[in-house]
Amino acid sequence: xxxxxxxxxxxxxxxxxxxxxxxxxxxxxxxxxxxxxxxxxxxxxxxxxxxxxxxxxxxxxxxxxxxxxxxxxxxxxxxxxxxxxxxxxxxxx
Amino acid sequence: xxxxxxxxxxxxxxxxxxxxxxxxxxxxxxxxxxxxxxxxxxxxxxxxxxxxxxxxxxxxxxxxxxxxxxxxxxxxxxxxxxxxxxxxxxxxxxxxxxxxxxxxxxxxxxxxxxxxxxxxxxxxxxxxxxxxxxxxxxxxxxxxxxxxxxxxxxxxxxxxxxxxxxxxxxxxxxxxxxxxxxxxxxxxxxxxxxxxxxxxxxxxxxxxxxxxxxxxxxxxxxxxx
Numbered sequence: 001x002x003x004x005x006x007x008x009x010x011x012x013x014x015x016x017x018x019x020x021x022x023x024x025x026x027x028x029x030x031x032x033x034x035x036x037x038x039x040x041x042x043x044x045x046x047x048x049x050x051x052x053x054x055x056x057x058x059x060x061x062x063x064x065x066x067x068x069x070x071x072x073x074x075x076x077x078x079x080x081x082x083x084x085x086x087x088x089x090x091x092x093x
Numbered sequence: 094x095x096x097x098x099x100x101x102x103x104x105x106x107x108x109x110x111x112x113x114x115x116x117x118x119x120x121x122x123x124x125x126x127x128x129x130x131x132x133x134x135x136x137x138x139x140x141x142x143x144x145x146x147x148x149x150x151x152x153x154x155x156x157x158x159x160x161x162x163x164x165x166x167x168x169x170x171x172x173x174x175x176x177x178x179x180x181x182x183x184x185x186x187x188x189x190x191x192x193x194x195x196x197x198x199x200x201x202x203x204x205x206x207x208x209x210x211x212x213x214x215x216x217x218x219x220x221x222x223x224x225x226x227x228x229x230x231x232x233x234x235x236x237x238x239x240x241x242x243x244x245x246x247x248x249x250x251x252x253x254x255x256x257x258x259x260x261x262x263x264x265x266x267x268x269x270x271x272x273x274x275x276x277x278x279x280x281x282x283x284x285x286x287x288x289x290x291x292x293x294x295x296x297x298x299x300x301x302x303x304x305x306x307x308x309x310x311x312x313x314x315x316x317x318x
Contacts (some may be wrong), residue, residue, distance in 0.1 A: 040249040047201055050152075059149065063197070 001056065006086035010078055013048040017041055026079040042075065049085060058089050094118040094156055095301060098138050098195055099165030101125045103264045104214070104293050108162050111294035112301075120156075122147065122195075123165065138165045138191030141198070148198040158202040160210040160301040163192045168266055170274075173227040181228050188232035193239055196254070204250045210301045211247070213240045215258040220318035221281050225274075233258075237312050244310030253309035255300050260316045261287050283317025 007026065014024040014037070022028075022036055029035050030042060037045060046062045053060035062074065062084075074084040095112055099105030100121025109119045113131055121133035122144075136143045151158065166188045169180050192213050203209030215233040218226040237256055244254035260282050261267055261275045267287075279285050296313060299305050 039246075043201075043204060043250075047205055050201075054153065061145075 001086070001089050003082065003086045006089065007079065007082040009052050010045075010049065010082040010085060013045055013052065014078070017044045017048055024078050026077065026082075028078045030075040030077060030081060031073060032076075045081075049081075053085070053089070056089060058091070060085060060088055064088075094120055094158055095160045095162060096120050096122060096158065096195075096199055097162045097164060098122045098191075099163075100131075100133055101129060103164070103266055104259070104262060104290055105162070105164030107264075107290035108164055108294045108297045111291070111298060115298065120151075138163070138195055139186045141194045144194050144198045148202060152202060156202075157206065158199060158209065160212070161195060161199045161203075162212045162297055162301070163195050164214050165191055165195075166214055168229055170225050170229070170270065172225055176228050184228050184232045185235070188229070189235040189239070192236050196239075196243055200247060200250075200252060203252050204247075207251045209247075209250075209252040210305070211240075211243075211252065211254045212297055212300050213254070213256045215240075215256040215312055217258050217260040217278070217282065217314050217316060217318050219258065220312075220314055221278070223278060223281075240312070241310045248309060253300075253305070255305070255308055255310070256312040257293065257296055257300070258312050258314045258318070259288065259293055260314075262293060262315075263287060263289055279316070281318075282314075286316065288315055 011024045014022055018041060030037055050060050074080055095117050097105050097109040097119055100109045101123035109121050109131060112119050119131050121129055121131055122136045123133060124135065124137050126133040126135045134147055136147055167184060169184055196211060213236050215237050216230065218230040219234045219237060223230065240254050240256045247254055261278055275287060279287055292315065
């Protein structure tokens with residue numbers, strides 16, 4: 001799985017949890033004042049990604065110290081979340 | 094399935110056994126699991142990593158989690174000025190941080206189903222401000238504050254979060270407390286009596302079930318405060 005695949009997975013999960021109401025872009029904000037998803041949807045996104053990761057035979061931990069200690073949150077944008085998802089998928093391979 | 098922490102003894106054991114009696118599937122979590130007559134896994138609630146791996150296993154096995162009873166806890170009756178710092182850390186780590194850990198790792202299993210009930214354990218010492226229980230009460234006051242806010246976070250997912258706050262209950266933990274001390278505490282309750290573990294189990298069963306569907310973010314003081 002490459003970074004592009006990860007971005008596609010994150011985008012697909014957002015489309016799924018929002019019932020196709022949101023067309024996600026790479027730079028779409030996930031948290032903060034410009035956030036497109038409310039807190040409930042953000043949690044659902046995390047759970048959806050956790051399920052996808054299980055299908056792909058790795059654990060996605062959105063609360064990991066490493067992920068959260070980065071200078072800016074992994075939830076900053078679709079792109080940053082996809083990068084973290086991809087990084088965690090590579091750690092087990 | 095209902096998860097009960099601190100299931101090897103005391104109130105946790107009593108709640109677990111009562112739930113099993115009523116036909117519920119129970120998974121106990123406790124540091125000691127030998128000879129427990131129900132399904133149990135070893136784990137310390139202060140250890141987030143272990144709890145997370147238990148949650149991951151349950152998710153992969155597609156176990157249906159309906160409720161969590163966070164009964165694991167420790168007590169220490171001491172004046173604050175005579176309590177060693179290590180005990181202060183231990184009380185906060187087990188009672189408060191342990192409860193938060195369990196809520197963090199097990200709530201997602203219920204969020205997926207958009208249904209569930211979580212019971213956290215406080216103490217009547219918080220409401221009564223009991224002498225000799227300041228640090229214990231501080232750890233449980235943290236549990237109450239966390240539970241009220243967490244209840245709001247979980248409301249969107251149809252998950253209820255409540256606290257049970259017992260006074261003195263007839264368990265092994267009470268053996269080291271003098272009759273005089275027990276009487277002092279009990280006399281401050283609205284119902285001045287020592288309750289049985291069964292009374293705690295009854296309340297937990299009520300909070301886990303549909304009869305309490307209107308309750309979330311509440312602290313239920315046993316005996317009244």
